[in-house]
Amino acid sequence: MNATTTPTAAAQPGPLTCFTLSTTGHIAHLVLSRPEAMNTMHPTFWRELDAVLTHLHKSGEARVLVISSTGKHFSAGMALETFGSEIALDDRSPEGRAAVFDMLGAMQATFTKLETLRIPVIAAIQGGCIGGAVDMVTACCLRYATADAFFCIQEINIGMVADVGTLQRLPKLVPLAVVKELAYTGRRLPAAKALGYGLVNEVFDSAEAMLAAAMQCAGEIASKPPVAIWGTKQAVHYARDHSVDDALKQMGWLQGAIWSNAHVRESVTAMKEKRAGQFPGLSPIKNFNEFGQ
Structure with missing residues (x-):
């Protein structure tokens, strides 16, 4: 690619x-x-x-x-x-x-x-x-x-x-x-x-x-950071279907993949200033077999 x-x-x-x-x-x-x-x-x-x-x-x-x-x-x-x-x-x-x-x-x-x-x-x-x-x-x-x-x-x-x-x-x-x-x-x-x-x-x-x-x-x-919402949904569903120990391990990898200092700072600042936070949306997805079309 x-x-x-x-x-x-x-x-x-x-x-x-x-x-x-x-x-x-x-x-x-x-x-x-x-x-x-x-x-x-x-x-x-x-x-x-x-x-x-x-x-x-x-x-x-x-x-x-x-x-x-x-x-x-x-x-x-x-x-x-x-x-x-x-x-x-x-x-x-x-x-x-x-x-x-x-x-x-x-x-x-x-x-x-x-x-x-x-x-x-x-x-x-x-x-x-x-x-x-x-x-x-x-x-x-x-x-x-x-x-x-x-x-x-x-x-x-x-x-x-x-x-x-x-x-x-x-x-x-x-x-x-x-x-x-x-x-x-x-x-x-x-x-x-x-x-x-x-x-x-x-x-x-x-x-x-x-x-x-x-x-x-x-x-x-x-109004929340979309990637954090996505991560939360992933974690909840994984925990539903796996042991606590397995789910905690998965949580570590997940958090490491999506952590954003900028999102945390913006969330805290928006809360203090009593305004809506401004966050980027999820990136569009294109399947591998769609490239080159």
């Missing part, structure tokens, strides 16, 4: 049909925008979400992502008609069944991008958060909910195992017995109970109040 070659900002994702995306004040706001279909998930949903998350990760423009929705429900999960379409899984041979691994892996990878995104992700949830929507929001950093919100591991009600992240991430967030009850029965978990279990950070009387709180939190996050 030529030493003078520098990455360029990631290209904007193409026209979106399942979402709207805006970025203001370093806060990206992704809105599920098919309320007439209860914001259900189908192949286009997955393609567009993957493209948006890739763009946000590579561009470095946004410092936090808020995901909200429209209509009565946040999302009713997977569009049921997809199970009867050409993407129906082939269970007639071991070869067909083996191919399920790769298809599911690609779907799982899209929601995993919410975890590996260089910026925190806040989910603002109203009404039903069902099936695949639970997979999605459990990969987010923070979850705010309206009082009428509920969570449902719907997959068991349609004869299958939840397979895109719920059974792997939810036990990291709430007691295991609660996960088992929800996963075995398909019962709804109301927002008030979800708050008690720690699944959601706060419950609000209206979607407007919830979104305002999410945006306020996003603004606070966006």
